[in-house]
Amino acid sequence: MGEEARVSPLKNFVAGGVAGACLLLAGHPLDTIKVRLQTQPKAPCAQYVLYRGTYDCFRKTVTKEGVLGLYKGMGAPLAGVAPMMAISFFGFGLGKQLQQPDPNKPLTHTQIFLSGCLGGVFTTVIVAPGERIKCLLQVQASGGSSRYAGPVDCAIRLYKTQGIRSVYKGTVLTLIRDVPSNGLYFLTYEVLKNFLTPEGQSVSQLSTPKILLAGGIAGILNWTIALPPDVLKSNFQTAPDGKYRGVVDVLRTLLREEGPKSLYKGFNAVFLRAFPANAACFLGFEMALKGLNAFVPSL
Numbered sequence: 001m002g003e004e005a006r007v008s009p010l011k012n013f014v015a016g017g018v019a020g021a022c023l024l025l026a027g028h029p030l031d032t033i034k035v036r037l038q039t040q041p042k043a044p045c046a047q048y049v050l051y052r053g054t055y056d057c058f059r060k061t062v063t064k065e066g067v068l069g070l071y072k073g074m075g076a077p078l079a080g081v082a083p084m085m086a087i088s089f090f091g092f093g094l095g096k097q098l099q100q101p102d103p104n105k106p107l108t109h110t111q112i113f114l115s116g117c118l119g120g121v122f123t124t125v126i127v128a129p130g131e132r133i134k135c136l137l138q139v140q141a142s143g144g145s146s147r148y149a150g151p152v153d154c155a156i157r158l159y160k161t162q163g164i165r166s167v168y169k170g171t172v173l174t175l176i177r178d179v180p181s182n183g184l185y186f187l188t189y190e191v192l193k194n195f196l197t198p199e200g201q202s203v204s205q206l207s208t209p210k211i212l213l214a215g216g217i218a219g220i221l222n223w224t225i226a227l228p229p230d231v232l233k234s235n236f237q238t239a240p241d242g243k244y245r246g247v248v249d250v251l252r253t254l255l256r257e258e259g260p261k262s263l264y265k266g267f268n269a270v271f272l273r274a275f276p277a278n279a280a281c282f283l284g285f286e287m288a289l290k291g292l293n294a295f296v297p298s299l
């Protein structure tokens with residue numbers, strides 16, 4: 001079997017880190033807008049709404065805070081997204097390797113989905129605290145106050161005041177968001193890659209526009225199932241302590257106060273970001289993998 005066909009979780013790990021950096025650079029500005037829209041307080045009437053939509057939030061953020069305002073809270077994901085994607089791609093590679101004792105036998109769609117889910121379980125260990133810190137920082141600027149000086153200050157203060165439980169607040173919702181969405185993410189990408197590969201060619205020869213297309217669509221489908229738990233997670237992680245009794249309570253409160261549409265809050269920002277960010281992510285992954293296959297084939 002050629003080096004390119006062999007699944008190497010380690011190569012996936014390194015290439016996944018590059019993918020994460022690409023994902024972040026292309027996607028963070030719209031992620032900030034998404035979190036601000038998702039967590040803005042409910043206004044008594046339309047006149048007092050802080051942000052009327054994606055463009056309004058973009059415009060107000062840039063006017064008040066400059067372009068750098070869109071990159072607020074990037075410190076935590078910068079340290080978190082590259083390792084997160086590295087672990088995600090590693091878990092996916094490991095899942096594939098574990099389920100494929102015979103490398104010449106292709107995996108079923110269910111096996112690919114489960115491999116992706118494994119990546120989601122692994123990443124939660126760093127994603128849950130990373131998201132808690134990122135969301136708190138993203139929201140504090142839009143609220144006008146600056147309680148935390150940065151990601152490290154935020155992590156230390158959460159830990160000092162309420163211990164590790166506070167740092168990991170929102171773990172269950174992170175698992176609910178990331179396990180199935182990770183499965184769908186990788187399944188979509190693999191299915192599209194095979195579909196877009198012309199007869200008789202290897203998937204590793206797929207052209208850049210086709211990689212971008214497959215990655216972008218994988219990102220969009222991933223968010224169609226990830227967004228409702230993401231809204232619950234953002235609200236839960238940024239709420240004052242004691243506001244919600246648990247996952248079901250956030251869901252009930254949101255449905256009661258704002259209706260089912262609230263589960264798709266930030267929809268425009270999420271879907272505007274999903275395609276370019278994930279297209280860049282998978283392109284970064286494939287290019288890094290090619291480099292590794294050429295320079296360190298035995299990894």
Ligand SMILES: CC(=O)O[C@H](CC(=O)[O-])C[N+](C)(C)C
Pocket residue numbers: 023088177178181182185219222223226274277278
């Ligand atoms: C829901 C989510 O975080 O999706 C990630 C891509 C993105 O758009 O941020 C990918 N992954 C499912 C691997 C976490």
